[in-house]
Amino acid sequence: MRKLFLCAVSLVLAVGCSSGPEQQQAQSAEGFALLQHDATTIEATYSSGGASVRALVVETSKDVVEVTYDFGDPVIGFHIDYNQGVGQFMPSGSPLDAAQAQLLTPLLEGIMKALPQTPDAPRTRVETAAERQTSFMQIVPVGEALTAYEYVSERGWTHISCTCGNQYIGSGYYRTAGRGCGCTGGSGQGCKGRCGQGCGITSTPGCVGTTAYTQDCAKHDYGLGSFSAASDDYTFASNNCSCSGVGTCY
Structure with a gap:
């Protein structure tokens, strides 16, 4: 599990190292920014009042998705294997604080505005994961130490x-x-x-x-x-x- 989490964090860092001036400017601006959106990757940020979150969703293989929410501290990751119906919750660092938690609703709203769904264009796997895991992040407890766990759809x-x-x-x-x-x-x-x-x-x-x-x-x-x-x-x-x-x- 730790290896999976480190891989997810490495993806965040790798994208950050390759960011050009336009991406860096978008990340420092207040509000929502969609930095990347293609068939296998979604990257978005939301910043307000000095707090920010960076969401990275990557389909690393067919129907296997790594999702990372990087607040600087903490970093909260998910490994989701839709083939096996298994998810892993992988937090690292400090508890989520109230200012960070308040970023999640406008982040979700920004993602949904940027990824409109129509009958002719159903959600891709990364779009579905971005929607659902950002929704889930809204109920992660604030101010509590978080521990890793696994959950299984067949239950x-x-x-x-x-x-x-x-x-x-x-x-x-x-x-x-x-x-x-x-x-x-x-x-x-x-x-x-x-x-x-x-x-x-x-x-x-x-x-x-x-x-x-x-x-x-x-x-x-x-x-x-x-x-x-x-x-x-x-x-x-x-x-x-x-x-x-x-x-x-x-």
């Missing part, structure tokens, strides 16, 4: 209904969950049970993040389950709900 997930209502979310719990900004269950943001933080972003057409609604994601939303238990849902669960339009709650 499965259970979809819940897209329609907002009182639903069974597993482990003996019933809670309000489903699509809609008003589907809060009286607790925080709407869209409870969605494997992606909160509801739609009004400035972005279509969906931001996944539209998978599952029991483990619902338990996490209500503080009844860990972020690690929802890892396989965020990475692998199929989208069972839909959304459309600008500012649509989903």
Whole structure:
């Protein structure tokens, strides 16, 4: 696992060493910048208030993707093997702090604006990984020491209904969950049970993040389950709900 993480970090450093003046200028600017986007690689940055994150997503072989979020300190990596249905969470360095965590939502919004999806142009593997893992990064705990772990898709997930209502979310719990900004269950943001933080972003057409609604994601939303238990849902669960339009709650 450590070898995989070091390889991911090496990819970040290699791209950084080859950056030209235009890339260096983009990285130092405030806001979002898409530095590279092709069939096997996506590189993007978001900077605000002196904090920055650099996301690098590389398909190193068929359906095997390395994803790295470099905050300087920490660096958080994922190794995702879609062939085997296995993911690895590989953090290094200090805990994620609040200023760094606040970069992730605008980073995801920037990525989704830059990678529009249409019926004629489905997501590539690296685009899917960029969307889903950045969504997952939004729920990584802040201020807590992070440890590496592995998660496996074959352990499965259970979809819940897209329609907002009182639903069974597993482990003996019933809670309000489903699509809609008003589907809060009286607790925080709407869209409870969605494997992606909160509801739609009004400035972005279509969906931001996944539209998978599952029991483990619902338990996490209500503080009844860990972020690690929802890892396989965020990475692998199929989208069972839909959304459309600008500012649509989903």
